[in-house]
């Protein structure tokens with residue numbers, strides 16, 4: 085048997101590319117261009133990407149804002165009731181400052197998210213649902229304002245989805261959505 089390491093016989097390197105191969109190369113090249121354009125277009129068209137303003141802020145200053153919000157919020161039995169449409173959440177090892185909160189179903193809130201220390205993942209899932217969740221990145225030095233509305237009443241869990249240290253798995257918060 086011939087070894088696959090031996091060169092094939094004849095003048096194989098100057099053979100012309102088969103026409104079918106040329107067609108397939110063209111199709112894959114074209115498709116790659118379509119996917120690339122789609123990727124860029126996806127960020128511009130439609131509502132599938134979380135949007136909202138992001139501002140640079142020092143972790144200390146952001147913590148002050150969260151503290152001021154907590155003082156203004158009404159302290160109910162199962163959490164803080166935001167004074168208006170703004171909800172402030174500060175991520176820290178290994179807790180969510182500002183949670184638990186009590187929100188109204190069907191009302192649009194402006195979630196302010198930021199971190200006091202390292203990068204965290206802000207992941208919301210309702211009750212025991214594991215298949216339906218949203219995840220946002222929380223970065224120190226930034227305050228991100230994302231509009232959110234919850235139509236279904238119930239308990240929503242907030243878990244950190246970005247490894248942030250030894251206590252990462254305990255970084256859990258929740259909010260309640262009421263009718």
Ligand SMILES: [Cu+2]
Pocket residue numbers: 204205244245246247248249252253255
């Ligand atoms: Cu974490």
